[in-house]
Amino acid sequence: MRTLLLLLLFCHVSSPVLHSMKHFITASTGIPNSQELVATLEVDELLMGLCDSNKGLDVKDVAKSFFTKYPERLEWYKQGCLNVLPIFKPRINRLMRLYNQSEGVHVLQEVNGCEWDDETEEVKGFVQFGYDGKDFLELDLKTFTWMALRPEAVIAKPIWDASKVGVGVVDYYKTAFTLIYPELLKKYVEYGRSFLLRTELPSVSLLQKTPSSPVSCLATGFYPHRASLVWRKDGEELHEEVDHGEILPNHDGTFQMSVDLNLSSVTPEDWTRYDCVFQLYGVNEDIITKLEKDRIRTNEVKSSNMTVLVTAAVVVLALILIGAAGFIVYKKKKAISPPSYYLDEQPLDFLWREPGRC
Template identity: 55%
Template sequence: MEKLLMLLLLSRVSSPVQHSLKYFFTGSSEVQNVPEFMAAGELSGIVMGYYDTDRKIIELKQELVKIFFEMNPDLWEWHSGDDFKALPNIFKAFIHSLMQLFNQSGGVHVLQWITACGWDEETGEIHGFSQYGYDGEDFLSFDQKTLTWIALKPEAVPIKQRWDAETAHNEYTERFLSQICPDLLKTYVVFFKSLLERKERPSVSLLQKTPSSPVSCHASGFYPDRATLIWRKDGEEIHEDVELGEILPNHDGTFQTSADLSVSSVPPEDWRRYDCVFHLSGVEDDIVTKLDKAAIRTNWGETEISIICPLKQTWILSDLDGIKKLVPPLRIILESISDFVV
C-alpha cells in the first residue's frame, strides 16, 4: 500500500517537461448511491471526461477533447466501441470471482484498477504501472521487468499463477505500458499543448472551524499543480505550528491545497505579523493574504463553510462518490481482465 501511495504522490510532483496519462476503473457491489461501474482518466492531472453505468454516456469534459476525437474518429471508436461497453459486466464477473476467493457471500465490495504511463519530455524517460486493489487494499501489480504479476495478498496467488502463464498477454501488457500508452501520451501532449501550458490563479480564503481551531489558508482553482502555499511571520517562512496539506485535484481539472496555522498561542496584536503566500510556478506575482480576523470565514457565525474535498487517488472506499470522471479504456485494458478472470 505504501509503495502505491508513494508512486501516486510522486506522480503529482511534476516538472514542466513531465507528463502522465492515467486510467482509473472502479467496479462495485452493493454500494449505495454509487454506480456499479465507473471509469476515469487524466492527462497530466487534467480531467478529460467521465462515464458511469448510471448515465451510460461518455461525457468529454474539455472542448479540445471533443475536437480531437472529431478529427480522429478511428481512435474514438477504439476508445468507446463494443469493447468498452462490455467492461461493466466484466468487472461484475471479476468481483464475483474475487468474492469466491475471499469466501465472501455478499456485502459491499469494490474492485479498482489504475494503469498509467509517464514521459519526461526533456530526458525521454518513460515509465508505467498497472495495479489492482480490492476492498480498499492493494491486490495485484504488474512487474514490467519480469513480465509477471505480483500477488499483494495471499488470495491473489491463484490469479497471479493463471495470468503469469499467459505470456503473450503479458508481453502485450508490457508493450502497452512502455510503447502504446507513451505514444498516445506524446500525441496528446502535442495536441493539448495550450491546455497543458495554461496558468490559472486560485481564489484564496482564510477558514476556521471554531474559535480555537487553526486558521486554514485555502487556495482552490489553480493550474498547474506546481505550486506552493506557506505561512510567513514578519516576511520569513515559518514551519512551527504550521501543517501543510496535499495538492488535490478539483473536478474541473484545477487543483486545491491548504496550509493550517495554529493561532492558539498568537496574541491578537501579533496577528498582523502573519501572512499566507501562494506561489504558482511560472507566474511572477504571488498571492499574499494577511492574517486578519475580519477576513476569516467561519462556520460558527452567519457564514457557513462548505468545501468539497476531491478524490484522492488511493484505495479509500469513502472516496467512491468522488471518482465520477474518465477517459475510456483501450482494448488491451479490456483484454487484461476479460480473458483471464478466475
C-alpha cells in the same frame, strides 16, 4: 542545505515537465440499481472522458476536438468501454471464490497509466488493483510480476502470476507502456496545450471558525494542480504548528488546497510576522497574503444593526408591558378604595375610630 531541500521538494511536487495519463476503473457486484462499471480517463488531472456500463462512453468538451482529429483513438476507447465489463466481472467472481464470499457487495478497482517527462523523454507506467476498498496487487514493471500490497493478497499473487487473467494483463501492459500510452499521452499534450498547459491563479482567503481555532489559508480556482501553499514567519517557511491539506478538484476543472496555522502560542503583536504564500507552476510571481485581523473571515456570530434594532424593540415592548401591568394594578386598587366624595365629607379620623362610635 535547507533551501536546496525545499527546492528539490517543490520540483518533485510541481515539476514543469511531468505529464500524466490515468485510467480509473471501478467494477462492482451486489449493488442494486447501480452501474456495474464506471471508468474515467484523466490527462494531467483533467477529466477527458467517462464510461459506464449503462450509457457507454461520454467524451468531455475538452477532449472532443482531440478525438475529432484522432477518430481512431475515439473508437479505441469506445471498444474498451464495451470490453472492460466482461473482463472485470469474472475477476470479481474469482476473487469471491478465492475468499469464500458467496454474496454481498464487492468492488474491484484498477488505476493504470503513465507519466512522461517531456525533457528527458522518460516514461514510467503504473498498474494497481484494489479489492473491497483496500490496496490489493501492484504490477512490478521491472520483473512484470505481481506484488501483494496486503497480507490477504499474498494467496492471490501466485494465482495471478500463473493464471491467464494475470498473464493477460501483464502482456497487455508490456505493449501499452512501450507503444500505446506514451504515444497517446504525447498527442494529448501536443494537441491540448491550450487547456492542459494553461495557468489560472486562485483567490486566496484567510478563514477561522472561532477566535481559538487555527487560521486556514485557502487557495481555490487554480490550474494546473502543481502548486505549493505554505505559511511563513519572517520570510522562513514554517514546518511546525501547520497542517497541510490535500489538493482537491473543483467542479469547474480547477483545484483548491489549504494549510492551517495554529496561533495558540502566538501573541497578537507577532501576527504581522506571518504570511501565507501560494506558488503556481508557470507563474513567476507568488501570491502573498499577510496575516491581518481584518483579512480573516470567521463563522463567529457578531451583533449586526438588525440585531441591535431587534434588541431595542424587545426592550421597548417590555417597558410597555410593564407599564400596562402597573396601570391595571392601579385601576384595581382604585376600584376597591372609598369613593372620593366620602373622604371629602367625613373627617379623616374615621379611619381609627372604634366601631359603632360616631
